[in-house]
Amino acid sequence: MNTDLLHRLLDVDPVAGPVELLHRARGDRHLPYLVLAALARDGVRMGEHARAELRRARDRADCYARVARELADATGVRPIRDLPLAGYYPPDLPRPLGGLSLVSPTEATLWQAVNRLVTDHPVESVEVTLLGERPRHTAVTLRWPAEDPLLDPWYEVRVATAALTGDLATVPVRPYLAADDHVECLIALAEEGLGRAFLAGDVIDVAHLAGQPFEPVETAAVVAAYRLAPEAAALLDLAAEHVPLGSLRDVRTVLEAEVAPELRRRRTLARPLRPRHGTLLRRTVIRHQWDEALLLPAGDAGLLLTPVADYLLGPEGTRPTAAERAAALAALRAWDTTAPGSPDPARCTGLSEPRHR
Numbered sequence: 001m002n003t004d005l006l007h008r009l010l011d012v013d014p015v016a017g018p019v020e021l022l023h024r025a026r027g028d029r030h031l032p033y034l035v036l037a038a039l040a041r042d043g044v045r046m047g048e049h050a051r052a053e054l055r056r057a058r059d060r061a062d063c064y065a066r067v068a069r070e071l072a073d074a075t076g077v078r079p080i081r082d083l084p085l086a087g088y089y090p091p092d093l094p095r096p097l098g099g100l101s102l103v104s105p106t107e108a109t110l111w112q113a114v115n116r117l118v119t120d121h122p123v124e125s126v127e128v129t130l131l132g133e134r135p136r137h138t139a140v141t142l143r144w145p146a147e148d149p150l151l152d153p154w155y156e157v158r159v160a161t162a163a164l165t166g167d168l169a170t171v172p173v174r175p176y177l178a179a180d181d182h183v184e185c186l187i188a189l190a191e192e193g194l195g196r197a198f199l200a201g202d203v204i205d206v207a208h209l210a211g212q213p214f215e216p217v218e219t220a221a222v223v224a225a226y227r228l229a230p231e232a233a234a235l236l237d238l239a240a241e242h243v244p245l246g247s248l249r250d251v252r253t254v255l256e257a258e259v260a261p262e263l264r265r266r267r268t269l270a271r272p273l274r275p276r277h278g279t280l281l282r283r284t285v286i287r288h289q290w291d292e293a294l295l296l297p298a299g300d301a302g303l304l305l306t307p308v309a310d311y312l313l314g315p316e317g318t319r320p321t322a323a324e325r326a327a328a329l330a331a332l333r334a335w336d337t338t339a340p341g342s343p344d345p346a347r348c349t350g351l352s353e354p355r356h357r
Helices: 003-009 018-025 031-041 048-075 082-086 107-120 181-192 200-209 216-225 229-240 248-268 322-338
Strands: 078-080 100-103 125-131 137-144 155-160 276-283 294-298 301-305 309-315
Touching (some): 003 018, 003 031, 003 200, 018 031, 031 048, 031 200, 048 082, 078 082, 082 181, 082 200, 107 137, 107 155, 125 309, 181 200, 181 216, 181 229, 200 229, 216 229, 216 248, 229 248, 276 301, 276 322, 294 322, 309 322
Parallel strands (some): 100 155
Antiparallel strands (some): 137 155, 276 309, 294 301, 301 309
16 A cells, blocks of 8 residues: 555556645545545554644544553443454554444444443534344434534444444345454445445545455355345445455455345345434433333334433434424423433433534
């Protein structure tokens, strides 16, 4: 991994110099940090503002690593995707971390992790999404301001009871991710292809995985079992245009036989499922005695009462009307007065939607 590769991936003529390379990298929210690190490693002269931006990126990565370590020790959640991938990068070229993804073995441990995050960090946004019915999976995304909230992305930690959420249509939720670390990283990268096109950063991730001892037949079988053969093949094909694949080259060869069967399976099993997203009604004092969320009916929608906040549930991508919010808040107040052991309503706050991030 070097600046020559970055020039190729970003389609920048090396003659244009480091300023143009950094300018092009800013089209990706997190790639500039990797470019700055590569330029610093090459001894390129940079001023105070560039050095400060790189320092904040390193501090951000250190914060995520510390949070993941503390939550793993306290609750049993574990990181997937971004942080494990960062472990394959050299110390002088740290992987940019846009967020931290954690998978929880149970809903109880998920809320334990969320409670600790809300307690230990200045969290300003807690978003909840429910996936499926039986079993039901929960995903919670927490955000708080970066050191420079105008220049840097907010901190973002996502905790879910499912390791891989699929596309909610043809690729199902897969709760567990169990393989060798480098194989898990490949699977998590391929999963990204269900929701977006692969980017330059994905190619760089593959470049850092390519030196690992992938066993071709076994790896291809595991990727296929997770329903990701087409995405993994597309990712490796893109990466092969720019970097040596190492042992992944043979993985790609074996994967070829798995792509068409998976695509046929998807054509016959399309069952679109819209996740339910929670619109924040109020943040509450932490309900430490709760180890799971409570789902209550509320007309055509539903109320989701969690250990940290209460929500009005609705299909993802929709927003409740003012009347629906008012009815939901009235239902919450009625529940406050009748539920045994319910929290003091005076200690709950009716907050609006999360602030700009």
